[in-house]
Amino acid sequence: MKLLTANRLTDGLTLWFSAAGWSEDAAQAARLDDDAAEALLTEWKARETEVVGAYLIPLSAADAPVQREHVREFVRANGPTIGQTADEIARLHGRADIFQEY
Amino acid sequence: MYVYDSFDHAFVRDRNAEFADQVARRLSGELSEDQFKPLRLMNGLYLQLHAYMLRIAVPYGVLSSKQVRKLAHIARTYDRDFGHFTTRQNLQFNWIKLADTPKILEELAEVEMHALQTSGNCIRNTTTDQFAGAARDEHEDPRPWAELIRQWSSNHPEFTFLPRKFKIAITGADRDRAAVRVHDIGLHAKPEGFDLYVGGGLGRTPSLGHRIKTGLKGEQLLSYLEACLRVYNRYGRRDNSYKARIKILVAALGPDEYARQVEEEWESLDKAAIDAPAAEIVRIRSFFPDPDFKDAKFDRVAYERAQTADKAFARWVKNNTLAHKRDDHVSVTISLKPVGLPPGDASSAQMDVMADVAEQYAYSELRVSHEQNVILPHVPKADLYALYTRLDAANLSTANGGKITDMIACPGLDYCSLANARSIPLAQDISQRFADANLTDKIGDLQIKISGCINACGHHHVGHIGILGVDKQGIEFYQILLGGRADENAALGVITGKGLPAEAVPAAIERVVQLYLQLRTSDSERFIDAVERLGRNTFAEALHEPA
Amino acid sequence: MSLLNSSHTPQLVTTDGEIIPDGWTLLADEETTGVDGPYVLGFDRALKELDGLNGHYGIRVNPGDDVRLLLPFIEKITLIEVSFPGYRDGRGYSTARILREEGYTGAIRAVGDVLRDQLFLMLRCGFSEFLVKDKDPVQAIAAAKSRFSVFYQGAADTNRPVWALRHTVES
Ligand code: SF4
Numbered sequence: 001m002k003l004l005t006a007n008r009l010t011d012g013l014t015l016w017f018s019a020a021g022w023s024e025d026a027a028q029a030a031r032l033d034d035d036a037a038e039a040l041l042t043e044w045k046a047r048e049t050e051v052v053g054a055y056l057i058p059l060s061a062a063d064a065p066v067q068r069e070h071v072r073e074f075v076r077a078n079g080p081t082i083g084q085t086a087d088e089i090a091r092l093h094g095r096a097d098i099f100q101e102y
Numbered sequence: 103m104y105v106y107d108s109f110d111h112a113f114v115r116d117r118n119a120e121f122a123d124q125v126a127r128r129l130s131g132e133l134s135e136d137q138f139k140p141l142r143l144m145n146g147l148y149l150q151l152h153a154y155m156l157r158i159a160v161p162y163g164v165l166s167s168k169q170v171r172k173l174a175h176i177a178r179t180y181d182r183d184f185g186h187f188t189t190r191q192n193l194q195f196n197w198i199k200l201a202d203t204p205k206i207l208e209e210l211a212e213v214e215m216h217a218l219q220t221s222g223n224c225i226r227n228t229t230t231d232q233f234a235g236a237a238r239d240e241h242e243d244p245r246p247w248a249e250l251i252r253q254w255s256s257n258h259p260e261f262t263f264l265p266r267k268f269k270i271a272i273t274g275a276d277r278d279r280a281a282v283r284v285h286d287i288g289l290h291a292k293p294e295g296f297d298l299y300v301g302g303g304l305g306r307t308p309s310l311g312h313r314i315k316t317g318l319k320g321e322q323l324l325s326y327l328e329a330c331l332r333v334y335n336r337y338g339r340r341d342n343s344y345k346a347r348i349k350i351l352v353a354a355l356g357p358d359e360y361a362r363q364v365e366e367e368w369e370s371l372d373k374a375a376i377d378a379p380a381a382e383i384v385r386i387r388s389f390f391p392d393p394d395f396k397d398a399k400f401d402r403v404a405y406e407r408a409q410t411a412d413k414a415f416a417r418w419v420k421n422n423t424l425a426h427k428r429d430d431h432v433s434v435t436i437s438l439k440p441v442g443l444p445p446g447d448a449s450s451a452q453m454d455v456m457a458d459v460a461e462q463y464a465y466s467e468l469r470v471s472h473e474q475n476v477i478l479p480h481v482p483k484a485d486l487y488a489l490y491t492r493l494d495a496a497n498l499s500t501a502n503g504g505k506i507t508d509m510i511a512c513p514g515l516d517y518c519s520l521a522n523a524r525s526i527p528l529a530q531d532i533s534q535r536f537a538d539a540n541l542t543d544k545i546g547d548l549q550i551k552i553s554g555c556i557n558a559c560g561h562h563h564v565g566h567i568g569i570l571g572v573d574k575q576g577i578e579f580y581q582i583l584l585g586g587r588a589d590e591n592a593a594l595g596v597i598t599g600k601g602l603p604a605e606a607v608p609a610a611i612e613r614v615v616q617l618y619l620q621l622r623t624s625d626s627e628r629f630i631d632a633v634e635r636l637g638r639n640t641f642a643e644a645l646h647e648p649a
Numbered sequence: 650m651s652l653l654n655s656s657h658t659p660q661l662v663t664t665d666g667e668i669i670p671d672g673w674t675l676l677a678d679e680e681t682t683g684v685d686g687p688y689v690l691g692f693d694r695a696l697k698e699l700d701g702l703n704g705h706y707g708i709r710v711n712p713g714d715d716v717r718l719l720l721p722f723i724e725k726i727t728l729i730e731v732s733f734p735g736y737r738d739g740r741g742y743s744t745a746r747i748l749r750e751e752g753y754t755g756a757i758r759a760v761g762d763v764l765r766d767q768l769f770l771m772l773r774c775g776f777s778e779f780l781v782k783d784k785d786p787v788q789a790i791a792a793a794k795s796r797f798s799v800f801y802q803g804a805a806d807t808n809r810p811v812w813a814l815r816h817t818v819e820s
Contacts, residue, residue, distance in 0.1 A: 011199040012154035049131040070576040076151050080516035082526050109811045113799040132654040253801045259773035263739025335743050375803035382812040
């Protein structure tokens with residue numbers, strides 16, 4: 001299983017590919033099987049006027065990225081972990097954490 | 103400070119128009135991301151973990167009140183109400199929209215600022231002594247030379263696509279507060295001319311610069327730099343970006359051979375076409391006079407009484423002020439390291455306060471230090487208490503200048519897409535452990551520097567205690583280095599064994615500090631002196647002792 | 650979404666914004682020079698053979714080639730092609746400047762990954778022809794020439810550095 005993530009070209013915000021297209025909320029991210037994920041990645045890599053830096057995050061369990069990327073993807077999904085700069089999107093969605101803290 | 107003339111204004115206007123055109127072509131799809139990336143980087147625009155980051159150039163760290171107010175305005179209008187002062191004497195905004203950048207650059211141009219060459223493989227902002235023009239031990243003001251270099255390096259047609267980034271630092275004082283030996287080129291102004299060091303740097307292959315020239319006349323500085331850069335541009339490695347900095351070339355050729363090639367190149371250059379005439383240097387110098395120093399009557403008795411009455415003020419005076427070349431003035435460090443908050447961050451409201459107090463008490467002049475603090479270089483002692491009170495009300499009076507909690511920390515994995523580990527939360531944890539000001543005063547001067555990866559933006563190699571974030575199968579680990587220093591006796595810290603998990607770091611540092619307190623010969627033996635006297639191993643053991 | 654600009658077939662344009670045909674043939678190192686010149690020789694071959702050749706040649710200079718080695722033969726050279734395998738490789742700028750400093754007056758042509766955003770720098774470094782990938786090379790040259798009115802350094806073009814202007818105005 002994989003997640004597809006990218007940044008929006010115009011404002012750079014982190015996006016997650018969901019059942020309803022791109023979402024700013026990581027909790028909406030669709031769990032994609034590997035073939036579908038690769039196909040979507042190829043498609044979106046070419047659509048450079050919409051998103052940039054698309055890549056796949058491999059999941060070890062349904063809600064956890066594999067170890068190697070765990071911290072990075074946790075921060076990417078939830079915003080900076082430091083008080084003064086809490087990510088507004090995470091707050092907007094009423095969630096402190098999107099991936100579980102390990 | 104330097105004031106733009108019509109030429110300088112026209113240049114920034116033209117350059118901003120060029121970038122606006124590049125942004126428009128990227129948005130329309132005429133430029134691919136691959137093609138656009140170096141162009142946006144040349145304008146300080148990165149794509150980070152969460153959004154675009156815009157790095158604004160603060161030329162040689164010098165700011166006016168008006169400029170700081172503009173930065174506050176940008177933070178409020180285009181970002182999330184705060185900015186981050188960096189170890190390169192610049193300012194970063196973390197949540198910038200690509201489509202907004204042309205407008206932001208226009209706003210910056212109104213106050214003679216820009217984001218040019220704050221990234222990319224070009225000549226970056228020249229950094230210098232944050233106390234330039236104020237310090238007692240200065241014999242040559244480095245700012246006019248830094249401005250000369252700024253102009254020469256702006257849009258340099260030959261050196262815009264170098265093998266890698268290129269950083270120049272310059273100092274004109276006995277004490278080297280600009281860390282010139284850990285820059286690609288370091289310049290130390292001496293009465294008989296410049297000493298020029300080349301090939302210093304941190305990152306993956308830390309090294310100290312080699313002196314390849316002494317007595318270089320200021321009037322020939324630009325042509326000599328041109329020769330240095332040309333040899334680098336032609337022969338620096340381009341096959342591996344980790345080996346592309348000039349230090350690798352200098353190490354491969356040997357400093358003597360590199361110097362020989364530079365001399366040969368220098369001989370072949372048409373110096374008169376490159377070196378600005380003496381009249382231009384005189385013109386630039388004329389922008390850096392002393393401020394119109396107030397001869398305010400300094401009431402020593404009242405000043406001392408205030409310190410007796412207000413212990414916190416006394417501590418702040420002791421830790422956050424530096425002797426000025428005039429007895430009735432001091433230089434003030436505004437610490438951006440309050441206990442428990444991200445090092446180097448300032449809210450827009452705090453920026454406004456700093457701009458206001460600088461205007462009222464410090465001749466409207468501010469500086470950014472590579473320690474990520476803001477400096478008021480000239481403050482009449484008579485105004486010190488009033489200034490302190492204003493800063494205190496804005497949570498800007500932390501009295502920890504040069505102390506263990508005055509840490510340098512790069513943005514790390516909370517923002518940076520290159521990071522292996524977080525830096526800021528670790529800095530917060532350490533500062534909480536040393537929150538007791540009596541304890542930090544007792545410890546004295548101790549610099550902790552934290553980087554979230556080997557790129558070393560947090561200068562961990564030259565921290566008395568350096569901390570480097572590494573990634574071990576997705577878990578953050580921290581390697582601890584001991585014994586680095588960035589001053590005129592520059593030395594690189596050495597890694598002390600296995601990495602530690604984040605939770606273990608503050609306690610490990612506390613053990614080292616306790617050991618130092620036991621072993622020091624007197625209060626005046628600083629941590630770094632004790633490490634040098636007793637050897638790193640003495641302290642390394644304490645780091646790794648089980649708690 | 651418009652088309653990627655660099656996907657257009659490269660066209661040769663001069664400093665004056667004229668589209669010109671490329672009359673030169675790049676010879677592979679083993680090819681013999683026939684009668685159908687003019688030819689562009691590879692750098693190493695040029696160093697070996699130019700001494701014994703008559704006539705005028707073009708030379709292909711790659712990043713990393715020390716262009717000063719061509720100076721003994723400069724009378725026989727009327728074109729130097731400076732290649733940019735990727736546009737982030739900036740060695741070609743030094744190559745062109747050195748040629749102009751040494752007094753070479755023939756054509757210097759930028760070839761390879763040559764995009765509109767580099768033309769300004771190339772003009773300043775002494776290039777005179779550009780094999781540029783752009784939908785409108787003429788406009789690209791015009792834009793590069795008019796983009797800036799201020800130049801902080803002396804270079805290979807005729808633009809005077811701003812310090813010279815500042816101090817002429819004053820005296
Ligand atoms: S040191 Fe590494 S993690 Fe820190 S800011 Fe630099 S690149 Fe990012």
